[in-house]
Amino acid sequence: MDFFENIGERKIIILSTTTKDWSKDEIIYSNTCLDKIRSDIKAAGYKSKMLIVKSSADLKSKLQKFDQNKVVIFNWVEEIDNLKYGYHIAPQILENMGFIYTGNNSRTLINTNDKIAIKKTLLRNKISTPLYTTIKKGFTHLNNWNTYPCIVKPAHEHCSYGITRRSVVDNEKQLRARAETLFERYGQPLLIEEFIDGPEFFVSSWGYNNPEILPLVCQDYSYTKDYHHQIYDYIAKWRDKTKISHRCSTRLPADKTTDVPESIYLEVSNAIRSTGCLSYCRVDVRVRDNTPYIIDINPNPDISIQGDFIIATSRRGYNYGQTILKLCDLAIKNYKDYTTKTFKYPKPVFPPVLPNYATVTA
Secondary structure, three states: OOOOOOOOOEEEEEEEEEEOOOOEEEEEEEHHHHHHHHHHHHHHHOEEEEEEEOHHHHHHHHHHOOOOEEEEEEEOOOOOOOOOOOOOHHHHHHHHOOOOOOOOOHHHHHHOOOOOHHHHHHOOOOOOOEEEEEEEEOOOOOOOOOOOOOEEEEEEEEOOOOOHHEEOOOOHHHHHHHHHHHHHOOOOOOOEOOOOOOOOOEEEEEEEOOOOOOEEEOOOOOOOOOOOOOOOHHHHOOOOHHHHHHOOOOOHHHOOOOOOHHHHHHHHHHHHHHOOOOEEEEEEEEEEOOOOEEEEEEEOOOOOOHHHHHHHOOOOOOOHHHHHHHHHHHHHHHHHHHHHOOOOOOOOOOOOOOOOOOOOOO
């Protein structure tokens, strides 16, 4: 295994939130992940401590007991203070208190919460992404939109909320019907995007100064030829016991396929840099006619045991806990580079670090 040269004697603080509103199955799965992380970290020769917090005030209080120079925080705080998508709150607190932590900073997490803003950023940097338009509640026209099939999404949601097979529409009548449903449920602007009928890849990366693209993962949609069903929607992603989920949950190593365009690496790398995702992230890409299209940027990707990010790091030879140690090591290195002024904010275009499929050894 790679030597985690920057961690030294620091203890790994595994920072998470309470799960009072979770289902029984969700709590069991979360505890399984946390237990596995601690077990793997111990096996690698490092010390760790669980820190479960109830609120931002509780977080501040408990952090005061730690020396910033003796710990590194693995930040796994999702929602806090009952704020939906409040991913940025914990990083703000950690930054203000001087702690080194894993994950993207609060500014990046805030900026990437808006799908429309992300689309504008990608286009401004000449990065390949599907055609799109936006509409607000009460719309009377579709901004001359006439590209079908297309997919309709809430503009400020994550985790595939609002996305089902009905999201992919074939004509204006279907589009308007789906839009009205989403307006009623979510009450926010909608993103209408050209649907790219082709293979879907989940492209993970880690690193700051020169992010490394991890081995690609390809979503297997071979169970159906109907493109309306060839999406990784909310049900497939989060409801593991459904038939759709089991059919749609097969993910294949992308190097086993023959249709991965070489340009996917540069497009993803530029997307990462242009949106400031310089810690770790996952980019969703679909390919049509050998052209990759950036669909979504995930600055706070799922890193549970079955998540795409962990599948990618396992192909680099890292077990679950070693992945967390690597993220901690990168966070410390970035902090050192930044404070010694050797960190340079990267330009949008650069030669990407390509995946290394070789298994690393302990």
